[in-house]
Amino acid sequence: MNRPVHWEIPSTNVRKSSEFYTALFGWRASGVSDSYAMLAVDGVVGGGIVRVERMPGPGVDVYFGVDDIPATLERVTGLGGTPVVPKSEIAPGMGFWAAFLDPCGCRIGIWSAT
Numbered sequence: 342m343n344r345p346v347h348w349e350i351p352s353t354n355v356r357k358s359s360e361f362y363t364a365l366f367g368w369r370a371s372g373v374s375d376s377y378a379m380l381a382v383d384g385v386v387g388g389g390i391v392r393v394e395r396m397p398g399p400g401v402d403v404y405f406g407v408d409d410i411p412a413t414l415e416r417v418t419g420l421g422g423t424p425v426v427p428k429s430e431i432a433p434g435m436g437f438w439a440a441f442l443d444p445c446g447c448r449i450g451i452w453s454a455t
Contacts, residue, residue, distance in 0.1 A: 346452050347404040348388035351397055358390045402440075404450035410439050413451055417441045426450075 352358035359370045359378040369381040376392040391402075407413045410428040417424055425448065426440035436454045443449060 343405055343407060345386050345403055346406040347386060347450070349391045349402040349404075349450075350388065351393040351400075351402070352390050353393060353396065355390050355392045362390070402448060402450055404438065404452045407451045407453050410437055410451055410453050414439060414441060420444070 350358060350362070355375060355378050356373060359373050359380075362368055362380065363370050366382075370378045370390075371381065372379050378390045379387065380389055381387045388401075414424045414428075421444040423442045424439065425442055426438070428437050428439045430437050431452075436452055438450055438452045440448055440450045
């Protein structure tokens with residue numbers, strides 16, 4: 342597995358960012374709210390726009406699929422990284438996610454169906 346499964350663009354205004362990216366790239370937005378919007382992109386892994394209080398810096402969050410989130414977070418720690426979000430349910434039927442910082446401070450998300 343270990344392939345990209347999702348990405349997120351942080352935004353202080355989800356609706357404004359959704360309008361911008363759909364107009365710029367022709368992506369399709371769905372479920373647009375003040376806190377989140379799903380983005381469909383033809384032929385590649387889709388993503389979303391997530392509301393943040395303040396921009397964390399330039400960058401996009403990337404999520405990689407894994408078979409076992411707790412085991413992956415243990416490996417992260419053993420390799421010098423730092424788990425920053427424990428295994429958490431996204432929503433019923435949408436799987437689970439967690440996040441870690443690599444040894445240099447880059448935040449990476451992981452996802453699993455169970």
